[in-house]
Amino acid sequence: MWSCLATRHAHLALGNALARRYPSDISPLTGLPAAEAANVEALTTLVDVGDDMALVGHHQPILPDNWETLYTSRVTQMLCSSRSPLPEGDADVVTLGHADVDEMLALVALTKPGPFRRRTIELGHYIGIRERGRLLAMAGERAWIGEHREVSAICTHPEAQGRGYARALIGRVVNRMLRAGETPYLHVESANARAIRVYLALGFVRRAEFPLLHAKRIR
DSSP states (O other): OHHHHHTTTTTTOEEOSSOEEOOTTTOOEEEOSOOSHHHHHHHHHHSOTTOEEEEESSOOOOOOTTEEEEEEEEEEEEEEOOOSOOOOTTOOEEEEOGGGHHHHHHHHHHHOOSOOOTTGGGGSOEEEEEETTEEEEEEEEEEEETTEEEEEEEEEOGGGTTSSHHHHHHHHHHHHHHHTTOEEEEEEETTOHHHHHHHHHTTEEEEEEEEEEEEEEOO
């Protein structure tokens, strides 16, 4: 995330050469170039008391006691190295915009694909599938590093799982990136074996594994 916040998304980033983050209403995601005391101090100035932040990467700091750890995990980074288009299926896919954010937030709260806030939609192009007007699945773009673009917010309502909606949406998001000359990648919790199997079947390969830290500043 440091690479993204220091380059492609620098216009959105808060912070400086020691720590950067998105505004909290875009994402809690944060980037550090190192995990020294100066970096932690700089990070603390970017997070209000009561606000949270998330770090994915090898630079995991030891936080002082004015922070509360909310969650830790391991995430697998997967890369789509093939340039062959993915199947898109015949689902009726729509573009999602600011008018859809309330429904997107509700779907994320139900399915928990990862952090998604009211302004996350500003990070890229988002698409979804509706049935009788109700949003049942979505996917989109998040981080952007050089010519590598992240596929993100992949989620399907529990009542609509097994219909191939995730595959259809991933296919469209990936193919859009391929047409732009970008290399798609994504992150998934390492314990989510079901999702990893889907991504492997779509041509993604494991690239690396990183620790994840989600913490809140308490004072």
